[in-house]
Amino acid sequence: MSITEKDFKWGVSSAAYQIEGGWNAEGKGKSIWDVFANTKGKIHMSQNGNTACDYFHQYTHDISIMARLKIPNYRFSIAWSRIIPNGTGAVNPDGIDFYNRVIDFCLELGIEPWVTLYHWDLPYELEKKGGWTNREVINWFSDYVEVCTIYFGDRVKRWMILNEPMVFTGVGYFLGRHAPGRKGLKSFLAAAHHAAMCQAEGGRVVRSMVENSRIGTTFSSSYIMPYGHSSKDSNAAIRIDALMNRLFVEPLAGLGYPVNDLKMLQRLEPFIKDGDEQKLAFDMDFIGVQNYTREMVSCSPLIPLLWARIISAKAREVETTVMNWEVYPEGIYEMLVKFSKYKSFKEIFVTENGAAFPDIIDNGKICDSQRINYLDQHIHQVLRAKKDGVNVNGYFVWSFTDNFEWAEGYKPRFGLVYIDYPTQKRIIKESGYWYSTFIQRNP
Numbered sequence: 352m353s354i355t356e357k358d359f360k361w362g363v364s365s366a367a368y369q370i371e372g373g374w375n376a377e378g379k380g381k382s383i384w385d386v387f388a389n390t391k392g393k394i395h396m397s398q399n400g401n402t403a404c405d406y407f408h409q410y411t412h413d414i415s416i417m418a419r420l421k422i423p424n425y426r427f428s429i430a431w432s433r434i435i436p437n438g439t440g441a442v443n444p445d446g447i448d449f450y451n452r453v454i455d456f457c458l459e460l461g462i463e464p465w466v467t468l469y470h471w472d473l474p475y476e477l478e479k480k481g482g483w484t485n486r487e488v489i490n491w492f493s494d495y496v497e498v499c500t501i502y503f504g505d506r507v508k509r510w511m512i513l514n515e516p517m518v519f520t521g522v523g524y525f526l527g528r529h530a531p532g533r534k535g536l537k538s539f540l541a542a543a544h545h546a547a548m549c550q551a552e553g554g555r556v557v558r559s560m561v562e563n564s565r566i567g568t569t570f571s572s573s574y575i576m577p578y579g580h581s582s583k584d585s586n587a588a589i590r591i592d593a594l595m596n597r598l599f600v601e602p603l604a605g606l607g608y609p610v611n612d613l614k615m616l617q618r619l620e621p622f623i624k625d626g627d628e629q630k631l632a633f634d635m636d637f638i639g640v641q642n643y644t645r646e647m648v649s650c651s652p653l654i655p656l657l658w659a660r661i662i663s664a665k666a667r668e669v670e671t672t673v674m675n676w677e678v679y680p681e682g683i684y685e686m687l688v689k690f691s692k693y694k695s696f697k698e699i700f701v702t703e704n705g706a707a708f709p710d711i712i713d714n715g716k717i718c719d720s721q722r723i724n725y726l727d728q729h730i731h732q733v734l735r736a737k738k739d740g741v742n743v744n745g746y747f748v749w750s751f752t753d754n755f756e757w758a759e760g761y762k763p764r765f766g767l768v769y770i771d772y773p774t775q776k777r778i779i780k781e782s783g784y785w786y787s788t789f790i791q792r793n794p
């Protein structure tokens with residue numbers, strides 16, 4: 352299989368903490384997720400990612416399945432604390448060796464590695480110093496990115512700086528439901544500004560270090576609609592959209608934070624230093640749009656600062672996945688059109704889309720027709736956007752295998768490949784075979 356430039360990039364995605372396990376193996380330092388998930392009561396049934404899919408030991412097996420399914424692109428993340436155990440300073444040679452082996456094995460099998468530099472697992476030693484709320488994180492992160500480019504930049508050309516900054520700052524530093532479990536507006540706003548600085552700074556580091564690199568960063572996105580017909584609900588939807596879909600992409604595009612549509616963002620000011628506005632911008636080669644659902648929003652006098660609330664899919668009695676996310680395929684089309692309007696980014700890839708449904712093993716097989724329908728309908732919308740002129744050039748399924756779904760533990764299964772956790776046995780689901788056939792027919 353050859354890696355060509357012109358074709359549409361079909362792939363699968365994963366993230367280190369969700370699959371690797373080996374949480375303290377071979378010199379790895381602890382991350383905020385290691386600590387959070389091992390704190391009783393934080394995760395569904397107090398589960399953790401200590402072993403997860405044991406990918407740390409089974410990666411050759413998993414990547415071989417990927418090759419067998421003829422999936423040509425693989426997005427995975429590097430665990431910062433595996434290669435720099437304390438977050439700064441000494442590099443762990445065994446950690447470097449692990450990712451070298453993963454990258455080499457992918458290339459050997461004709462699979463292009465797409466590396467995410469940060470998928471939520473900050474080294475715990477850095478959290479002790481304030482983590483994302485400490486402005487020093489910009490230097491810690493730049494140094495870490497530089498280390499990754501030095502060791503892997505000869506073979507990895509596709510880099511993604513951050514995974515979904517809105518989620519790791521919002522859920523981790525405002526709501527406290529993800530690691531590191533901090534709550535409050537102040538910690539959220541500090542973390543958000545520093546993450547926005549890092550997504551641009553990380554891009555600059557990769558561009559200066561890696562020849563012929565293609566640099567991107569990824570954003571969570573949900574199509575936002577007003578629940579009712581009133582102008583109050585429309586304005587509430589604009590505020591939520593500014594927070595959930597625009598907060599990180601607009602400063603990167605050189606447009607600044609969307610303060611006009613969400614006044615509470617004025618409170619970012621104390622964290623913004625002279626010269627930051629220019630440094631927030633970077634001309635990414637691509638952006639990764641990640642979409643699963645839509646949200647409907649109504650005005651609410653009870654939620655301070657936002658004055659808006661999300662009406663859950665359950666209350667609306669619509670079709671949902673195990674995550675209680677509405678199935679709404681047109682949403683991905685709308686998000687691609689919306690993000691394509693930011694002219695400073697050359698192309699778009701859908702770097703995550705997929706669904707958790709209950710999987711039943713019957714006679715050794717998993718006939719996950721709901722997942723197949725979900726993927727089929729969403730891919731259809733992606734290709735429709737492309738036909739309508741959106742420069743979207745790839746699609747990655749979340750996820751290759753079932754894995755540790757953060758606060759929800761192992762219950763939601765997103766994989767094309769089933770994992771029987773007690774035995775670590777892998778079973779390719781019907782959706783895995785379906786995707787394989789689909790991408791071979793649509794090169």
Ligand code: FCB
Pocket residue numbers: 366369514515518571703749756757765
């Ligand atoms: C995204 C995350 C990814 C996974 C999916 C379901 O927000 O980036 O790690 O958990 O949701």
